[in-house]
Amino acid sequence: MDKKYDKIRNDYRQKPFGKKIAERDPFKQFTDWMDMAIDAGIKEPTAMSLATVGKNMQPSSRMVLLKEIRNDNFIFYSNYDSKKGKQITENPFGSLLFYWAELEKQIRIEGRIEKASREISEEYYLTRSAKRRIGAWASPQSQEIPNRKYLEDKQAEFEKRFSGEPTKKPDNWGGYILIPYKMEFWQGRPNRLHDRIEYYLDDNEWKIRRLAP
Numbered sequence: 026m027d028k029k030y031d032k033i034r035n036d037y038r039q040k041p042f043g044k045k046i047a048e049r050d051p052f053k054q055f056t057d058w059m060d061m062a063i064d065a066g067i068k069e070p071t072a073m074s075l076a077t078v079g080k081n082m083q084p085s086s087r088m089v090l091l092k093e094i095r096n097d098n099f100i101f102y103s104n105y106d107s108k109k110g111k112q113i114t115e116n117p118f119g120s121l122l123f124y125w126a127e128l129e130k131q132i133r134i135e136g137r138i139e140k141a142s143r144e145i146s147e148e149y150y151l152t153r154s155a156k157r158r159i160g161a162w163a164s165p166q167s168q169e170i171p172n173r174k175y176l177e178d179k180q181a182e183f184e185k186r187f188s189g190e191p192t193k194k195p196d197n198w199g200g201y202i203l204i205p206y207k208m209e210f211w212q213g214r215p216n217r218l219h220d221r222i223e224y225y226l227d228d229n230e231w232k233i234r235r236l237a238p
Contacts, residue, residue, distance in 0.1 A: 037129050037213030042220040044233055051208045051224035051231055052097050055132060058210065062125045074122040075101065077138075079112035091121075092149060092200075099134065099203040100141060102149060104166035106197045113138050119203060129213035134205050141200030150194040158191045159183045161198045209236070 048054040062070035069090070076086040085108060093100040099121060103109055113119065121134040150158060163179035170176065183191070209223040219238035224231050 039129050039212050042212040047222050077112040077119045078116050080115040100200050102200050104198050107166040131211045133209040135207040136203045136205035138203050141202050146199030155190050162195050
């Protein structure tokens with residue numbers, strides 16, 4: 026069935042955003058916009074699209090949650106045996122995308138990905154609710170399963186095994202750190218003449234430039 030969406034339009038009306046307005050530190054700029062999204066009451070403001078590419082060179086993307094910025098790096102968590110985990114092992118680079126339609130803003134981040142330390146992963150794991158901790162044990166992420174009941178049975182099995190309170194994380198679950206080398210801040214503007222301000226690392230120094238929309 027053919028279906029056209031070309032008549033969908035949105036006229037952006039944000040104020041100008043440029044190099045003179047932007048923070049010199051991209052992480053300060055990121056925090057400013059993230060705080061704005063949180064203060065605006067946007068649902069799931071820390072949700073981000075993570076794109077990775079494995080050895081077959083076919084890109085894959087999915088939504089994950091940003092959990093922390095530590096030492097100017099972005100941290101999220103996953104099953105290491107998942108599709109994303111295998112792609113990161115094969116090709117340790119990826120990109121993040123935050124999009125807040127209500128604010129007419131998005132942030133694109135590119136960088137190298139590596140596993141977080143076991144200490145960081147265990148520290149975060151223990152902040153999760155008991156059922157979510159058990160979920161990390163119960164779900165063979167990205168693998169085919171026969172039905173929903175299989176997951177529920179696994180959950181019940183591990184709840185019984187750990188008496189409902191697992192304190193040790195699975196070895197195949199933990200954090201990833203994206204170490205950025207490029208960060209772009211996009212703001213919608215009228216007539217599709219959007220503002221795009223990009224920070225990029227050059228000889229270990231962050232530099233800033235404007236890109237055409």
